[in-house]
Amino acid sequence: MAAQPRRGGVSVPDRRSASKPDSSILYRIISSSIFSRGKQAASDAAFVSDKLLRSIGKSAWIAGTTFLILFVPLIIEMDREQQFTDLELQQASLLGAPPAAPARS
Template identity: 80%
Template sequence: MAAQPKQGGVHLPARRSASNSDPSILTKITSSAIVSRGKQAACDAAFVSKKLLRSTGKAAWIAGTTFLILFVPLIIEMDREQQFNELELQQASLLGAPPTGPPHK
């Protein structure tokens, strides 16, 4: 029994030999000046983006800690003062004293 070739199916073209001195179109495109300048521009954009993201993170950290250290205690103290004023006003009204509020115009 002799081996018979298969009928039908997909036949791929034969590959070119590697010894061919003519470079392929893909090699020509990847080694072109436009592609190398595009790669360089992408690398530069990635570098700048990374630096910008890092400096933005540092600035956000500084702003957040400054807010916590300086403004949160101030907000808490203002809230305490407001509660104290409301308590004094409530005690004064219970004792029958006339309320002392800001003068009406």
Template identity: 60%
Template sequence: MASQARKGGVSLPERRNPKKDDDGVIARISQSQIVARGKQATSDAAFVAKKLLKSTGKAAWIFGTSFIILVVPLIIEMDREQQLSDFELQQANILGTSAGSAPPVK
């Protein structure tokens, strides 16, 4: 059934046998063992690079989310503490007392 020609279809020309002796230099080079090994090495390198990028992305995600959950709240709290310390120092300067001493008792 597949060998019957369809009406209105386009028939493709017969394929050449790639193993003929009349192939050109480029065809012989592309079929050489060195080219096959090069293609295999390239394929292996691409596979390793893909795996490396995937695992690096996972590690970056873990590091980023851990940083957001653990370190950012610490930074915010340290900033609040610094602002409170600056505010107390400013009030002490306005009231005329030194920052290290207690206010005078009457």
């Protein structure tokens, strides 16, 4: 019976017997404690950055929707009020009335 090819992934050479440890440089690097600690640190950093990005995204969503709900209608209303004031001043100047001094706040 012929061996079936594996699907996807990287092919790894077959493991050697436990009585004959592998002495290749790659095996020594991968099995070193420094490599495993570095791999764990990278995994932890990826986890923390993922959580941080998710929380920043949620915060941005909350800030954006709050701005749209609270401040955009206020800005529109203030613009509408300014247009109404400008229209009154224009009508008063067309009728010949002396221009009123702008209200100071």
